[in-house]
Amino acid sequence: MGEVRPNLCNQLNSSGSRVFIKGSFSEKYFYLIDDYAREIDATILSFEKTGENEYIFVFDRTIFYPGGGHQPYDTGKLTIENNEFIVFKVERKGDEIYHYARVMKGDAQIDKGQRVNMRINWEKRYHMMKLHTAEHIFMKFIRERGYELEGGSWGPDEGLIIFSEELPIDILLEAENKTNEIIGRNLPVFRIIKNGYITIKIADFDERPCGGNHVSATGEIGFFKITKIERRGKTIRFNVGEKALNYLAKHYNDFMKFGLDTLMLRQEISPNTIISKLVEIATNLQKSQTEAEILSDILTKVITSKVPETGLIIGEATYNGVFLDLSDLNLSPKYLKNLGRRLQEASMDKIYAIKLSKESVAIFLKRSKKFFKAFKNELIKTLKNLSIEKEAKISSIEGGILIIAPKEKIEKIVKKRE
Ligand SMILES: [Zn+2]
Incomplete structure (x- = not known):
């Protein structure tokens, strides 16, 4: 066992089977010492003016990751006495790290040996650390299925993986699920240095040579989501943490609608199964207006296409229509309003009787005002005939009668009618 450094990571090239650090594990590459260092002081070893306001700096040590191994370089700021620079590009040349900087403030009167305060764009870097660690986990599962990576990038905004061949969607989704399981287990991530070689070890789950920055525990990734599958599974895009959740939130309604529509298309699924799924969804949903509309939309589809027409006895008369017991759904008035409107739009000649609870039934119909009035009067007469006009109530609701x-x-x- 070599030197184990938790919370640390590395860079260098990712070609070959092992990542090797030339010389000792020194502070020169400070991003190898501490992935979480956002700001340090250093000394200017050399610099060169390359344009009007542009310079290239080499420091005795740096927290700027120079890019490589599919992880983009860091950007950030430098303060040298009264001068401020932005670092817009970083590159490794031989053993040196070149910082490409532009003057933002000051007269840029600088010298070798001067002290510099450097800060990386931490938000960007931390996101890349999460993307990078997620890639280790995800690719472990992909490799188990016999597929290999051909290229990609872990950042700055999203992850991109190019496989050597097209991947079936079920393998991608399985790996996505398993990646989230590993994230949920919050496994520790270590850098191991042995004889100058570096590997990244995620508990006992995975170990491989690697050249970038990673988080110190898988839980920091938060959440992993494939956001796009391109070229029939040869390329995927993914994101993590809040950005993955934002993606989900943005597409949530589409996902739900897609899922429910798919459910609808499967002929072997009974209306009862669909309705019990809807009960589940209705219970779990935060009941936003859009969700109410989607639920009403799918309910209308179930009612108009899956529930058989029957004889409806309403008061003294019999009509053609649909009777459906939705008392388990606990439909809120918001849903009812949407549902009534849609059912009315759905058919001219049918009457829909929807049992909302043990004590209430809503009736939706699309008929003339005259018919509607007569229909309501008939119902009131029924209450009188049953001598329940005091304990029962008939009222107009959105597009119908309650x-x-x-x-x-x-x-x-x-x-x-039985
Ligand atoms: Zn890595």
Whole structure:
């Protein structure tokens, strides 16, 4: 076992099977010492003016990752006495790290040996550390299935992986799920240096040579999501943490609609199964307006296409229509409003009786005002005939009529003809 340094990471080339550090594990490459160093002081070893306001600096030590191994270089700021520079590019040449900087403030009167305060763009770097560590985990599962990586980049905004061949979607999604499991286990991430070689070890789960920056525990990644599958699975884009969640939030309604539509298309699935799925969704959803609309939309599809037409006994008369017991769904008035509107739009000649609870039934119909009025009067007459006009209630709701009556009586007002 070599020297084990938790919370640390490395760079250098990623070609070959092992990553090797020339010379000793020195402070010169400070990004190898501490991935979490956002700011340090250093000394100017050499510099060169390359343009009007542009310079290249070499320091005795640096926290700027110079790029390589698919991880982009860091950007950031330098303060040298009264001068401020932005570092817009970093590059490794031989053993030296070149910092390409532009003067932002000051007269740039600088000398070798001067002290410099350097700060990296931490938000950008930390995101790349998460992307990079997520890639280790994800690719471990992909390699287990016999596929290899051909290229990619872990940042700055998103991850990109190019495989050597097209990957089936089920393998990608399986690896995505398993990656999130590893993230959830919050496994420690170590850098191991042995005989000048560096490997990155994620607990007992994975160890491989690597040249970039990583987080110190998998939980820091937060969440992993494939955001795009391109070229029939030869290329994927992914993101992590908040950016992955933002992606999900943005596409949440599309996902849900897609899922429910897919469910609808499967003929072997019974209306009851779909409805119980909807119960599950309705229970779990934060009930936003959009979700209410989507749920109403899919409910309308179920009701109009999957539930068979029946004889409906309403009051004294019998009509053609659909009877559906949705009392398990606990539909809020918001849903009911959307549902009523959609059901009305759906059919001219049918009447929809929707049982909302043990004591209430909503009836939606698209008929003339005259018919609607007569229909309502018939119902009021029914209440009188049953002598429940005091304990029962009939009222107009969005696009229909709501009947509330004691549960043992409501069936006498509205029921399905057996
Ligand atoms: Zn790595």
